[in-house]
Amino acid sequence: MHSSKITGLGFYVPKTIVTNQDLEKMFDTSDAWITERSGIKERRFFTEGKDTVSNMGARAATIALENAKLTPKDIDFIIFATLSPDYNFPGAGVLLQRELPFREIGALDIRTQCTGFIYALSIADQFIKTGMYQNILVVGAEVQSNIFEMSTRGRDFAVLFGDGAGAAVVQRTKGEGSKILSTHLHSEGKYAEDLMLEHPGSKLKNRMTPQLISEGKHLPFMRGNMVFKHAVTRFSEVIDECLQANNYKIEDIDMLVPHQANLRISKAVQDKLNLPDEKVYNNIQKYGNTTAATIPICLSELTTAKQVKEGDLVCLAAFGSGFTWASALIRW
Numbered sequence: 251m252h253s254s255k256i257t258g259l260g261f262y263v264p265k266t267i268v269t270n271q272d273l274e275k276m277f278d279t280s281d282a283w284i285t286e287r288s289g290i291k292e293r294r295f296f297t298e299g300k301d302t303v304s305n306m307g308a309r310a311a312t313i314a315l316e317n318a319k320l321t322p323k324d325i326d327f328i329i330f331a332t333l334s335p336d337y338n339f340p341g342a343g344v345l346l347q348r349e350l351p352f353r354e355i356g357a358l359d360i361r362t363q364c365t366g367f368i369y370a371l372s373i374a375d376q377f378i379k380t381g382m383y384q385n386i387l388v389v390g391a392e393v394q395s396n397i398f399e400m401s402t403r404g405r406d407f408a409v410l411f412g413d414g415a416g417a418a419v420v421q422r423t424k425g426e427g428s429k430i431l432s433t434h435l436h437s438e439g440k441y442a443e444d445l446m447l448e449h450p451g452s453k454l455k456n457r458m459t460p461q462l463i464s465e466g467k468h469l470p471f472m473r474g475n476m477v478f479k480h481a482v483t484r485f486s487e488v489i490d491e492c493l494q495a496n497n498y499k500i501e502d503i504d505m506l507v508p509h510q511a512n513l514r515i516s517k518a519v520q521d522k523l524n525l526p527d528e529k530v531y532n533n534i535q536k537y538g539n540t541t542a543a544t545i546p547i548c549l550s551e552l553t554t555a556k557q558v559k560e561g562d563l564v565c566l567a568a569f570g571s572g573f574t575w576a577s578a579l580i581r582w
């Protein structure tokens with residue numbers, strides 16, 4: 251049977267840096283509150299007319315393709331994870347398909363928010379294992395700075411989230427060495443309303459009304475404490491699950507790359523699993539939570555800095571809206 255491996259990575263973040271001090275000037279918050287609660291110091295915000303989810307994805311993909319020594323023509327399938335596509339429909343995948351000289355290949359959008367990249371990676375792995383495709387481009391990209399309100403009402407989200415894109419080229423491999431060992435996907439829809447953006451949706455005859463806007467129902471909603479507690483539990487469970495599936499122990503992990511939701515969540519998971527600092531990668535301080543983009547951005551930074559190298563055991567784990575949670579274990 252075939253296996254798959256990540257052969258190229260790339261990322262793009264918008265040029266505009268927004269610091270906690272910048273946010274202090276816009277609404278009632280403080281650098282101390284944001285740093286203590288989330289670890290975030292700054293994030294990137296897109297520039298209208300310049301950055302879109304699809305073109306940021308294309309910039310990240312261009313670097314990933316160069317690193318994999320492939321051209322767009324070599325790609326057999328696109329999987330695009332995002333909660334913030336350019337349009338309600340069609341999806342971001344087809345918009346990426348026209349950004350670069352790809353063939354008329356399939357393009358699939360994934361809508362599992364913070365776990366989107368691992369879900370997408372898992373799908374890529376399955377398509378390669380069955381022999382259907384050889385080279386798949388997996389992208390996670392978000393423009394979120396225009397979803398929330400830069401106000402005290404919108405501050406829950408405004409301090410935590412940012413914009414950015416990451417991409418990975420996933421290729422068929424026959425070797426016993428570097429490969430994706432397994433992926434594990436979960437959901438528990440009973441918590442759907444605890445982290446959601448409800449409107450505009452298809453439940454109402456009038457998808458958007460002045461009343462919905464005045465009530466703030468067009469803004470994302472989150473039960474922060476609830477998300478926090480479930481995240482710590484599910485992250486630990488799903489990391490254990492991928493280790494057990496491959497007969498490894500926690501000490502075998504060379505690098506854990508947690509979805510960058512909140513530095514306190516990552517630290518709580520790290521403490522629970524008793525992992526040393528050098529084995530857990532975090533960059534939320536610089537970019538905030540970029541949802542589907544956090545993991546490929548982390549992987550891209552890690553491989554560029556040679557902090558992850560061939561032969562390492564790398565664990566990816568994520569938790570987010572749905573609730574969904576997922577992990578992947580990779581022999582790099």
Ligand code: COA
Nearest residue numbers: 279280283287364405406409474475477478511512569570
């Ligand atoms: N700036 C300043 N104060 C803020 C604030 C902000 N951005 N947001 C909330 N506050 C205030 C609240 O009004 C509250 O004040 P009060 O005690 O006077 O009522 C106080 O800070 C504590 O609020 P609370 O919501 O209980 O804070 P918390 O310690 O739970 O932290 C989160 C809030 C959102 C940072 C935290 O719950 C969290 O990280 N949750 C997970 C979020 C996440 O990761 N989501 C994405 C999942 S992928």
